[in-house]
Amino acid sequence: MDDAQNVTLPTIAMLGAGSMGRAILSGLLAPGVQVAGIRVTNRSEARAAELAGTPGVTAYATETRADANRLAVDGAGVVVVAVKPAMVRDLLAEIRDSLAPGTVVVSVAAGVTAETMESLLPDTVSVVRAMPNTPAVVGKAVTGVSAGTHTDAGDLALVRALFETVGEVVEVPESQLDALSTISGSGPAYVFLLIEALTEAAVQKGFTSEQAATLVNGTFLGAADLLVSSGEDPAELRRRVTSPNGTTERAIAVLQSADLPTLFARATDAALARARELAAG
Ligand SMILES: NC(=O)C1=CN([C@@H]2O[C@H](COP(=O)(O)OP(=O)(O)OC[C@H]3O[C@@H](n4cnc5c(N)ncnc54)[C@H](OP(=O)(O)O)[C@@H]3O)[C@@H](O)[C@H]2O)C=CC1
Numbered sequence: 001m002d003d004a005q006n007v008t009l010p011t012i013a014m015l016g017a018g019s020m021g022r023a024i025l026s027g028l029l030a031p032g033v034q035v036a037g038i039r040v041t042n043r044s045e046a047r048a049a050e051l052a053g054t055p056g057v058t059a060y061a062t063e064t065r066a067d068a069n070r071l072a073v074d075g076a077g078v079v080v081v082a083v084k085p086a087m088v089r090d091l092l093a094e095i096r097d098s099l100a101p102g103t104v105v106v107s108v109a110a111g112v113t114a115e116t117m118e119s120l121l122p123d124t125v126s127v128v129r130a131m132p133n134t135p136a137v138v139g140k141a142v143t144g145v146s147a148g149t150h151t152d153a154g155d156l157a158l159v160r161a162l163f164e165t166v167g168e169v170v171e172v173p174e175s176q177l178d179a180l181s182t183i184s185g186s187g188p189a190y191v192f193l194l195i196e197a198l199t200e201a202a203v204q205k206g207f208t209s210e211q212a213a214t215l216v217n218g219t220f221l222g223a224a225d226l227l228v229s230s231g232e233d234p235a236e237l238r239r240r241v242t243s244p245n246g247t248t249e250r251a252i253a254v255l256q257s258a259d260l261p262t263l264f265a266r267a268t269d270a271a272l273a274r275a276r277e278l279a280a281g
């Protein structure tokens, strides 16, 4: 985050203001982040109008302005594509003639390859793929980035600086980006699912919803903080909770009978298969 605060980002055009687009915007709007300008587009007018009220943001809706996306990218240094994967191809065809040479087009869309995007855009444009996650809203995203064919070190540094406004950035070859997405892109959903399940168990044991949320959310936050701040192995930290012949040991035995590693391998394989379907269009 510190690096991001030392760089002045060029004008950014954010195409799509859904969960991800707005999460990234929250980083760009954070105190200390210097950005030449922010333009946002969305399909519906209601959300565009809401964003237009934010100081420093110009917003357009495609519902009311057919040229909204072309207008937003005109003169922008970085264009962030944050629409659904199925819409990316049409969107790129729509903006291609409005992109200045040297523009960096960053897509956060799952599955859609750089090769596909490059085939729809002029060679003078640099395509980068990024895979952030929703903790971006609180500045705690993990974002994978990978360079396209026409991307140079300066383009990548710019994209890094952009995503460092919302958290950490990891650079990987594009061949690994969909796999990364099955871990950290989708990962917050896995964690929330575990939280939902443990909360349900707490309520079944007679705690109120408020008490259950305090117990479960605090436990996840505390355990994650302990893991990161201690730098210790999670298996060792688990061992310290699990007294020999104690209560935790019984619970862990039940959970391990579900073969969690196999379950997570299957879940992430399924996500990867879906990314390949999205790539095929
Ligand atoms: N959600 C996540 O955790 C992550 C998502 N992604 C990727 O981010 C992308 C967006 O996902 P997400 O934010 O969840 O989806 P959303 O549906 O929340 O957002 C998509 C947004 O695009 C807008 N939109 C639709 N058509 C256009 C258009 N022609 N021009 C401009 N805006 C348009 C929609 O407007 P309206 O609602 O008015 O129709 C909507 O606000 C996807 O490609 C996904 O793969 C990547 C990493 C994580």
Ligand SMILES: O=C(O)[C@@H]1CCC=N1
Pocket: 110, 181, 185, 186
């Ligand atoms: O579910 C999806 O397709 C997107 C990509 C990663 C997280 N959300």
